[in-house]
Amino acid sequence: MLEVEAKFRADLSEVRGRLLKLGAVLLEKKTEIDVYYQHPCRDFAETDEALRVRYVDGAAEVTYKGPRLAASAKTRLELSASAEGEVDSILTALGFNKVASIKKTREYYSYRSFTISLDRVEGLGDFVEIEAVASSPDVVKSIEDEIAELAERLGLRERVESTYLELFLQRAR
Amino acid sequence: MLEVEAKFRADLSEVRGRLLKLGAVLLEKKTEIDVYYQHPCRDFAETDEALRVRYVDGAAEVTYKGPRLAASAKTRLELSASAEGEVDSILTALGFNKVASIKKTREYYSYRSFTISLDRVEGLGDFVEIEAVASSPDVVKSIEDEIAELAERLGLRERVESTYLELFLQRAR
Numbered sequence: 329m330l331e332v333e334a335k336f337r338a339d340l341s342e343v344r345g346r347l348l349k350l351g352a353v354l355l356e357k358k359t360e361i362d363v364y365y366q367h368p369c370r371d372f373a374e375t376d377e378a379l380r381v382r383y384v385d386g387a388a389e390v391t392y393k394g395p396r397l398a399a400s401a402k403t404r405l406e407l408s409a410s411a412e413g414e415v416d417s418i419l420t421a422l423g424f425n426k427v428a429s430i431k432k433t434r435e436y437y438s439y440r441s442f443t444i445s446l447d448r449v450e451g452l453g454d455f456v457e458i459e460a461v462a463s464s465p466d467v468v469k470s471i472e473d474e475i476a477e478l479a480e481r482l483g484l485r486e487r488v489e490s491t492y493l494e495l496f497l498q499r500a501r
Numbered sequence: 502m503l504e505v506e507a508k509f510r511a512d513l514s515e516v517r518g519r520l521l522k523l524g525a526v527l528l529e530k531k532t533e534i535d536v537y538y539q540h541p542c543r544d545f546a547e548t549d550e551a552l553r554v555r556y557v558d559g560a561a562e563v564t565y566k567g568p569r570l571a572a573s574a575k576t577r578l579e580l581s582a583s584a585e586g587e588v589d590s591i592l593t594a595l596g597f598n599k600v601a602s603i604k605k606t607r608e609y610y611s612y613r614s615f616t617i618s619l620d621r622v623e624g625l626g627d628f629v630e631i632e633a634v635a636s637s638p639d640v641v642k643s644i645e646d647e648i649a650e651l652a653e654r655l656g657l658r659e660r661v662e663s664t665y666l667e668l669f670l671q672r673a674r
Contacts, residue, residue: 370596390586407594410585411583411585413563423540
């Protein structure tokens with residue numbers, strides 16, 4: 329399964345209104361805190377990897393993201409484990425250093441085959457993500473077109489290619 | 502809380518008989534698989550650390566053991582997290598290499614303030630561990646004496662100072 333997604337800077341209240349008018353359904357609202365770590369002896373920025381611990385309602389999810397598998401594709405290996413206990417202390421003891429802690433409130437909406445997320449990211453601003461799943465690489469292009477069309481209807485114009493982690497690190501510099 | 506413990510090579514059926522005659526109670530029997538990892542850029546043998554994933558009935562427990570805090574004491578920092586998911590794959594992707602996988606069947610008995618474990622360790626043999634908890638460093642010596650006395654009554658004479666990991670690595674050499 330391939331995820332196809334696009335992210336935009338946006339005025340959330342405006343987009344929320346247009347979404348509801350289209351008939352989109354609010355799925356859930358939650359606060360996620362993503363803590364990113366640097367490897368003790370590898371430069372993740374260079375190797376295009378990431379280690380993230382996501383906290384939602386006290387539960388922790390540890391995710392390793394491998395390098396992108398092809399230059400153009402967003403496809404990458406993702407490995408996850410749910411964890412409970414002294415996760416951060418173990419990582420710190422092993423030499424992993426926190427590089428970023430990104431807190432965001434997300435409202436997830438469902439519309440047709442899309443998931444739309446209205447994100448308020450602390451210190452970075454407001455964003456909308458549109459996401460859909462491609463069953464095979466052949467349909468990625470047509471899904472990208474559908475996403476562009478939906479973005480147009482939602483009045484989303486300011487596309488952002490950077491990840492939240494990249495935006496966070498750019499701001500910190 | 503400090504754990505005081507002693508380990509002996511033993512004939513398990515003989516010790517089991519003596520334990521039951523003393524009135525010890527079988528608490529549980531379980532199979533534990535301990536997988537130890539080497540750090541990608543630190544020599545754990547040198548730093549006196551360990552990273553272990555213990556699998557019991559499908560559940561995984563990740564434990565980091567810090568260096569012993571004093572030369573004589575067995576006291577060390579232990580950090581743990583229960584985990585579910587792709588734990589081994591994440592560790593491997595981060596450069597942690599498996600150095601040992603130790604499978605043991607343990608029978609836990611309770612007798613007075615002691616926990617006695619009858620361990621059948623694959624490839625290493627049979628062992629008995631006696632363990633008690635010291636509420637403060639002052640009582641460690643007297644607990645050690647009580648353990649020695651119980652060991653005597655159980656016919657345990659061949660004391661083993663090495664950890665199972667050390668025994669495993671010695672055998673592998």
